[in-house]
Amino acid sequence: xxxxxxxxxxxxxLLFSTTVFAGIKIQSINKNAASIAVTLICEGANPTVSSDDxxxxxxxxxxxxxxxxxxxxxCAPGPASAxxxxxxxxxxxxxxxxxxxxxxxxxxxxxxxxxxLNIIDxxxxxxxxxxxxxxxxxxxxxxxxxxxxxITIDVDNxxxxxxxxxxxxxxxx
Numbered sequence: 001x002x003x004x005x006x007x008x009x010x011x012x013x014l015l016f017s018t019t020v021f022a023g024i025k026i027q028s029i030n031k032n033a034a035s036i037a038v039t040l041i042c043e044g045a046n047p048t049v050s051s052d053d054x055x056x057x058x059x060x061x062x063x064x065x066x067x068x069x070x071x072x073x074x075c076a077p078g079p080a081s082a083x084x085x086x087x088x089x090x091x092x093x094x095x096x097x098x099x100x101x102x103x104x105x106x107x108x109x110x111x112x113x114x115x116x117l118n119i120i121d122x123x124x125x126x127x128x129x130x131x132x133x134x135x136x137x138x139x140x141x142x143x144x145x146x147x148x149x150x151i152t153i154d155v156d157n158x159x160x161x162x163x164x165x166x167x168x169x170x171x172x173x
């Protein structure tokens with residue numbers, strides 16, 4: 001009985017630690033007159049976070065990037081001892097009103113990645129620029145999205161709980 005209790009306790013602690021410490025956190029922000037580069041450390045299975053929930057230097061990411069244009073995102077694998085899954089996808093949603101959102105990497109249906117498809121790799125850094133899907137024409141065009149509301153970073157198909165990668169979001173003025 002004591003062995004069962006100890007095993008269960010260890011399992012709960014491990015589950016709690018991966019849940020609490022996994023996610024997306026700001027590592028650094030570099031600003032100059034022309035751009036803002038936000039470096040994020042991402043860890044765990046399918047992390048998702050709103051820019052309202054990320055803060056740096058007492059400001060939310062939403063406030064830091066307000067009224068800039070999304071330029072590009074680059075993802076690079078973390079340490080060789082904890083790589084992310086190959087072929088993980090990224091969607092970056094911009095809230096356009098209280099109920100609607102759009103993937104600024106060009107998803108046609110807001111669930112299937114387009115420019116963010118397979119951007120997270122276990123060995124190779126990858127980058128993507130902003131993209132817009134034009135439904136009526138059925139085509140994609142590169143687009144610099146004006147960031148004037150909350151963005152949500154959504155990673156899909158990254159199922160390794162210990163997987164670590166870096167994401168750099170670049171915004172221009």
